[in-house]
Amino acid sequence: MISRRRFLKSTASLLLGSQFLQAFAAGPSLKSFKSDPFKLGVASGSPRPESVVLWTRLAPDPLKGGGLNPEPIKVKWEVARDESFHKIVKKGEATAAPQYAHSVHAEVQGLEPGKEYWYRFFAGDAKSPVGRTKTAPTKDSHNPFRFTFASCQMYEQGYYTAHRHMAQEDLDLVVFLGDYIYEHSWGHNHVRKHEGHEVYTLDQYRNRYACYKSDADLQLCHARFPWIVTWDDHEVDNDYANDLAEDLEANFLLRRAAAYQAFYEHMPLPPSFAPHNADMKIYQAFDFGRMARFHVLDDRQYRDHEVCPKPGRAGSNYINDCAERKDPKRTILGWEQEKWLSKSLKDSHATWDVIAQQTLMAQSKRNGGKFWTDGWDGYPAARRRLLEAVSNRPVADTLVIGGDIHSYAVADLKLDFDKPNSKTVATEVCGTSISSEGPPPEDVNAFLKNNPHIKFASRDYRGYVRVTLNKNKADVSLRAIESEKISDSKIKDLAKFTVQKGRPGAENA
Ligand SMILES: [Fe+2]
Numbered sequence: 001m002i003s004r005r006r007f008l009k010s011t012a013s014l015l016l017g018s019q020f021l022q023a024f025a026a027g028p029s030l031k032s033f034k035s036d037p038f039k040l041g042v043a044s045g046s047p048r049p050e051s052v053v054l055w056t057r058l059a060p061d062p063l064k065g066g067g068l069n070p071e072p073i074k075v076k077w078e079v080a081r082d083e084s085f086h087k088i089v090k091k092g093e094a095t096a097a098p099q100y101a102h103s104v105h106a107e108v109q110g111l112e113p114g115k116e117y118w119y120r121f122f123a124g125d126a127k128s129p130v131g132r133t134k135t136a137p138t139k140d141s142h143n144p145f146r147f148t149f150a151s152c153q154m155y156e157q158g159y160y161t162a163h164r165h166m167a168q169e170d171l172d173l174v175v176f177l178g179d180y181i182y183e184h185s186w187g188h189n190h191v192r193k194h195e196g197h198e199v200y201t202l203d204q205y206r207n208r209y210a211c212y213k214s215d216a217d218l219q220l221c222h223a224r225f226p227w228i229v230t231w232d233d234h235e236v237d238n239d240y241a242n243d244l245a246e247d248l249e250a251n252f253l254l255r256r257a258a259a260y261q262a263f264y265e266h267m268p269l270p271p272s273f274a275p276h277n278a279d280m281k282i283y284q285a286f287d288f289g290r291m292a293r294f295h296v297l298d299d300r301q302y303r304d305h306e307v308c309p310k311p312g313r314a315g316s317n318y319i320n321d322c323a324e325r326k327d328p329k330r331t332i333l334g335w336e337q338e339k340w341l342s343k344s345l346k347d348s349h350a351t352w353d354v355i356a357q358q359t360l361m362a363q364s365k366r367n368g369g370k371f372w373t374d375g376w377d378g379y380p381a382a383r384r385r386l387l388e389a390v391s392n393r394p395v396a397d398t399l400v401i402g403g404d405i406h407s408y409a410v411a412d413l414k415l416d417f418d419k420p421n422s423k424t425v426a427t428e429v430c431g432t433s434i435s436s437e438g439p440p441p442e443d444v445n446a447f448l449k450n451n452p453h454i455k456f457a458s459r460d461y462r463g464y465v466r467v468t469l470n471k472n473k474a475d476v477s478l479r480a481i482e483s484e485k486i487s488d489s490k491i492k493d494l495a496k497f498t499v500q501k502g503r504p505g506a507e508n509a
Pocket of ligand 1: 152153234404
């Protein structure tokens with residue numbers, strides 16, 4: 001028998017996925033709220049040449065479930081060509097549904113390619129902050145394209161100073177590669193505290209997102225640029241793999257379902273991305289004219305379980321090697337996503353293909369020649385298949401971007417990492433973290449010592465990476481803040497690299 005709650009949930013997702021609610025935007029128009037319902041700010045994302053997704057969530061009491069009755073609320077939105085809204089080009093209504101924590105995901109169609117827009121929301125007599133966004137350029141555009149990528153923003157370990165600096169950049173896009181929240185408390189020298197303990201339930205995940213999203217610098221960066229997002233493990237649970245938690249907890253798929261739903265509710269993703277039970281497909285591609293195609297991956301939801309774990313555990317391990325590690329049947333993306341990626345690469349006519357994924361892809365032998373099984377080193381056959389798909393094209397200029405390791409790393413990607421002289425088939429740049437603490441220095445020293453294809457690595461700074469894609473080259477700046485523990489830290493270029501078109505591998509700029 002289908003439970004009432006489940007029925008309501010699936011009905012709501014059906015309705016939200018259709019045009020029904022847009023045409024008959026139901027629900028009372030609340031006249032006033034007991035306090036500002038837009039405390040979590042606004043965001044935009046998934047930029048296409050003629051559309052963009054606008055996001056907000058009504059939450060007058062964000063850290064305590066939102067503070068609204070479980071009724072739908074009508075929200076109006078406006079899109080203008082100017083910041084003062086004299087030239088409004090689109091208007092519409094959306095329903096903030098209680099089933100989705102009163103979040104709004106308005107997919108605005110009929111926009112012009114490559115243009116800046118400003119947007120805002122209204123609910124009753126409340127007005128949201130104004131956001132700025134930008135559509136993707138026309139299909140045949142050869143304009144340079146500028147983006148940043150970032151990851152890992154442990155709230156307790158540092159301020160979001162990196163986001164404040166990012167908001168001052170001149171960008172077409174921000175890509176966030178995961179660990180947007182952390183499900184549990186860890187690390188040293190906390191500058192502030194989470195709103196609660198480790199999160200398991202939908203209500204708890206919602207409050208965790210609300211805690212993170214209450215940060216003014218993060219809100220500023222969301223309000224300045226469209227974002228493309230994917231997730232890593234901490235949006236659910238450290239080192240989880242598919243349906244398995246690191247500590248083998250029971251009913252993990254229920255927890256994953258809650259976590260995925262909260263992710264959807266807090267990200268500028270289209271309504272069609274709403275999760276179904278414990279599943280949520282988020283891998284997808286974005287074109288930015290002829291300059292770039294972004295292939296955005298999900299390496300968590302479909303991966304094979306981690307090899308050779310510690311006894312009684314399922315999460316990551318440092319291992320000398322075990323036969324299972326090299327099993328050609330192992331996959332980190334899942335076979336369907338692998339097939340999709342091969343096709344997406346093959347069909348691309350872009351000057352640059354950017355593979356946006358979670359973690360360091362290059363082989364990274366640690367001290368004593370050990371492999372870390374949570375990363376691509378736990379799935380070497382899958383990595384090889386991906387890099388073959390990258391290199392099997394006549395023209396292949398591919399940048400792989402990643403996060404997770406809380407360190408910068410710049411690497412040559414090779415079909416055979418054990419042969420230092422073998423051909424480089426793609427260029428990798430791994431970002432550091434926004435605020436999460438770096439690994440011990442000896443880990444990063446081991447990257448450099450044991451892996452000649454890793455040309456640069458640093459764990460000392462938090463920040464992000466800025467990339468400008470041009471017709472003939474890509475310029476990469478590793479942007480570093482002085483300290484995540486000081487909210488008004490300055491920013492600098494830690495290092496700069498150039499990738500020449502037709503010559504994979506980063507060179508010092
Ligand atoms: Fe992280």
